[in-house]
Amino acid sequence: MSIETIARRYANALADVVTKTGETSVIQDELKxxxxxxxxxxxxxxxxxxxxxPSNQKSNLLETLLQKTQPKKTTANFLRVLLQNHRLDNLNVVNNSFANLLEERAGLVSAEITTAQPLAAEQQTALRQKLEQSTGKKVVLNFKIDESIIGGVLTRIGSTLYDGSVKNQLSQLKQEIIKA
Structure with a gap:
């Protein structure tokens, strides 16, 4: 079973708990x-x-960290469960799965947008509207700049990558020329 599948199970259980208690954003912040x-x-x-x-050394270390950071009981207990099940070192994967699950439950989807240069506000709005239309969900955009793509846009939604970069188009053109 992949770590992503396992992380989603932990995230799902935690999401069920924090949704009932109303601690969603606090717990998410503390875990981050x-x-x-x-x-x-x-x-x-x-x-x-x-x-x-040894497990007892890890447990003592975790308890020391919990005493210093003073998280909510739900966060502390969740971290203890991860440690007990030897998954604390995968906290980053669990956190990503938790964030994605919360967005999913709220009808949101995150999109990572990579461009060679910053997009103007109008371009960002148009891109958000196009993505919302194609996904049927409210889209939260996260922008990154990578000059190596030369131009165009790379869009990652979940595990799907839409590559509209000039770099990719040039690479495809090169492959076509080589084949010809």
Whole structure:
């Protein structure tokens, strides 16, 4: 079973709990904060991902971190469950799955837009409307700049990539010339 499938199960269970308690955004923020702490400190991540480190040491370390950060009980318990099931080192995948699931339940979808240069506000609006029309959902756009694509737009929605970059078009043209 893939880590994405496993992460979605954890995310689904957590989403069910936080939806009932109304703590959705707080828990999401706390988990993101804990992910930052864990992945910015390579030693910390190494301890949680190393099977040779005894479980009680990992548990003590987690409890120390929880005492210092003072998260909500739901967050703390969720992190304990991940640790107990040897999944705490996959917190980033679980968090991504959790965020996607919450968006999905809210009728939203995230789109990562990569362009060579920043888009004007009118272009952003037109792109959002086109994506909303094609997905049938409200679209949240996240923009990135990558000059290597030369021009055009790369759009990633979930695991699907729509490559409208000039770089890709030139590559396809090159392949056609080679075949001819």
């Amino acid at each position: 904060q804990f992910e930052r702490i864990m992945f910015e400190n390579k030693n910390l991540h190494a301890v949680f991902s190393n099977p040779a480190v």
